[in-house]
Amino acid sequence: xxxxxxxxxxxxxxxxxxxxxxxxxxxxxxxxxxxxxxxxxxxxxxxxxxxxxxxxxxxxxxxxxxxxxxxxxxxxxxxxxxxxxxxxxxxxxxxxxxxxxxxxxxxxxxxxxxxxxxxxxxxxxxxxxxxxxxxxxxxxxxxxxxxxxxxxxxxxxxxxxxxxxxxxxxxxxxxxxxxxxxxxxxxxxxxxxxxxxxxxxxxxxxxxxxxxxxxxxxxxxxxxxxxxxxxxxxxxxxxxxxxxxxxxxxxxxxxxxxxxxxxxxxxxxxxxxxxxxxxxxxxxxxxxxxxxxxxxxxxxxxxxxxxxxxxxxxxxxxxxxxxxxxxxxxxxxxxx
Amino acid sequence: xxxxxxxxxxxxxxxxxxxxxxxxxxxxxxxxxxxxxxxxxxxxxxxxxxxxxxxxxxxxxxxxxxxxxxxxxxxxxxxxxxxxxxxxxxxxxxxxxxxxxxxxxxxxxxxxxxxxxxxxxxxxxxxxxxxxxxxxxxxxxxxxxxxxxxxxxxxxxxxxxxxxxxxxxxxxxxxxxxxxxxxxxxxxxxxxxxxxxxxxxxxxxxxxxxxxxxxxxxxxx
Numbered sequence: 109x110x111x112x113x114x115x116x117x118x119x120x121x122x123x124x125x126x127x128x129x130x131x132x133x134x135x136x137x138x139x140x141x142x143x144x145x146x147x148x149x150x151x152x153x154x155x156x157x158x159x160x161x162x163x164x165x166x167x168x169x170x171x172x173x174x175x176x177x178x179x180x181x182x183x184x185x186x187x188x189x190x191x192x193x194x195x196x197x198x199x200x201x202x203x204x205x206x207x208x209x210x211x212x213x214x215x216x217x218x219x220x221x222x223x224x225x226x227x228x229x230x231x232x233x234x235x236x237x238x239x240x241x242x243x244x245x246x247x248x249x250x251x252x253x254x255x256x257x258x259x260x261x262x263x264x265x266x267x268x269x270x271x272x273x274x275x276x277x278x279x280x281x282x283x284x285x286x287x288x289x290x291x292x293x294x295x296x297x298x299x300x301x302x303x304x305x306x307x308x309x310x311x312x313x314x315x316x317x318x319x320x321x322x323x324x325x326x327x328x329x330x331x332x333x334x335x336x337x338x339x340x341x342x343x344x345x346x347x348x349x350x351x352x353x354x355x356x357x358x359x360x361x362x363x364x365x366x367x368x369x370x371x372x373x374x375x376x377x378x379x380x381x382x383x384x385x386x387x388x389x390x391x392x393x394x395x396x397x398x399x400x401x402x403x404x405x406x407x408x409x410x411x412x413x414x415x416x417x418x419x420x421x422x423x424x425x426x427x428x429x430x431x432x433x434x435x436x437x438x439x440x441x442x443x444x
Numbered sequence: 445x446x447x448x449x450x451x452x453x454x455x456x457x458x459x460x461x462x463x464x465x466x467x468x469x470x471x472x473x474x475x476x477x478x479x480x481x482x483x484x485x486x487x488x489x490x491x492x493x494x495x496x497x498x499x500x501x502x503x504x505x506x507x508x509x510x511x512x513x514x515x516x517x518x519x520x521x522x523x524x525x526x527x528x529x530x531x532x533x534x535x536x537x538x539x540x541x542x543x544x545x546x547x548x549x550x551x552x553x554x555x556x557x558x559x560x561x562x563x564x565x566x567x568x569x570x571x572x573x574x575x576x577x578x579x580x581x582x583x584x585x586x587x588x589x590x591x592x593x594x595x596x597x598x599x600x601x602x603x604x605x606x607x608x609x610x611x612x613x614x615x616x617x618x619x620x621x622x623x624x625x626x627x628x629x630x631x632x633x634x635x636x637x638x639x640x641x642x643x644x645x646x647x648x649x650x651x652x653x654x655x656x657x658x659x660x661x662x663x664x665x
Contacts, residue, residue, distance in 0.1 A: 189486055191487065250607060251607035271482040410505045417512065421516045422520075424520030424522075432524070435458070435529070436528070
């Protein structure tokens with residue numbers, strides 16, 4: 109190593125820097141600007157009356173009618189999720205319309221809330237919020253949930269394994285699972301997978317073709333507005349200002365494309381919903397979401413360290429250059 | 445090359461550290477990676493006292509990220525260190541596949557084992573297999589980390605593919621580790637074991653099995 113010069117070392121450093129840096133190449137690919145209008149909705153709680161004169165709210169009925177052909181038809185003998193002695197089978201409770209199930213992708217909650225000395229009865233249409241950075245789509249272990257360029261978050265039902273992670277990472281536990289259906293049946297149904305997850309896709313087929321979601325169309329009181337997301341945000345702010353009310357969905361989970369406008373604070377609505385849920389026969393059951401104000405996106409902590417991870421290869425290169433230089437100059441152990 | 449009586453220095457401290465940091469980070473990545481599937485909850489591992497965090501995705505994801513950073517650091521260190529020192533003993537050579545066949549056959553008593561260099565042909569192939577699998581997992585992993593950021597959204601097809609390749613890469617790494625460890629079922633390979641802990645290998649063993657390497661290091665003395 110005695111004839112090893114600083115110049116030669118620098119020459120090799122450049123060459124190896126390229127080799128080591130391979131790990132970092134092609135990685136700054138950002139999603140291309142789609143050029144598609146991002147869509148959103150406003151749900152005005154001052155307008156919705158839960159269709160009191162109907163047995164089932166019009167938005168719920170229209171959603172069920174529209175999506176009926178996509179509802180799960182499970183096999184007859186559904187296995188438990190071994191080694192657990194349970195499974196999620198809603199196929200014999202298809203008529204349920206007061207919570208989210210694989211057969212009911214939207215429903216209306218009724219809450220009574222006191223605010224500023226006045227009693228309010230509110231009706232809240234619930235469904236997927238279609239988040240800006242949906243943890244369900246980010247963290248699906250098979251990437252079968254997608255945030256579409258138009259905004260809706262869509263589950264690929266043909267590839268979903270039904271592990272229900274999307275529901276766990278959703279602050280509202282929206283996706284509902286049906287066992288005994290889906291691709292997992294073809295692999296190892298006893299040991300892995302749990303069915304298929306179902307939720308609102310904002311009638312993606314319709315909106316992609318320039319139409320509007322079934323629930324928006326069906327609402328007799330125009331309580332749900334649909335349009336460009338920024339337009340909807342402006343509309344929601346304007347309406348909230350007009351009634352001296354409150355907004356929900358703009359910053360929750362890092363931002364969503366569903367804006368609720370209410371005459372009472374959502375903290376009170378959330379508390380009332382939790383109280384209601386606690387009184388249900390099975391309070392632990394998902395499908396009856398609260399409205400936690402300012403709820404954090406589950407990927408936030410990890411995303412916070414994502415960029416600092418870029419230091420790792422740089423540190424690796426620096427340490428290697430230092431160690432190689434030291435050993436090649438004759439100091440230390442030089443056995444590779 | 446170092447030579448201490450009946451022992452020969454096979455690995456420097458740098459190589460030993462790289463090996464074990466890679467092993468540690470890869471193990472943590474596999475463990476926390478499996479945690480990204482709803483596996484530990486279903487199989488109730490999270491009910492073992494002290495392990496409830498196993499089914500908390502926000503915890504296992506952050507552990508996965510930090511272990512990934514460690515792996516990236518050690519992989520870049522390894523590549524740059526050996527490129528600078530022009531040490532390419534572990535890269536596969538022409539005919540390694542056939543030679544590996546001979547070595548494996550010889551292990552079972554069929555035919556003579558060919559004379560070996562510092563690394564056996566099967567070790568060079570295993571290195572390339574595990575190395576390329578790790579590169580696949582790292583590249584797709586970085587793309588997945590970027591995907592999780594709020595302002596980055598991939599197309600449906602691209603997301604599916606990178607996730608599929610990340611999962612396939614993980615599977616390949618696991619196969620590589622199983623084969624790597626499986627090699628030590630055979631007594632013929634046992635003398636290689638102390639080398640990765642202490643850096644030293646038995647001189648007689650090297651003379652007998654790694655003739656090409658032995659002659660080279662003997663010639664440089």
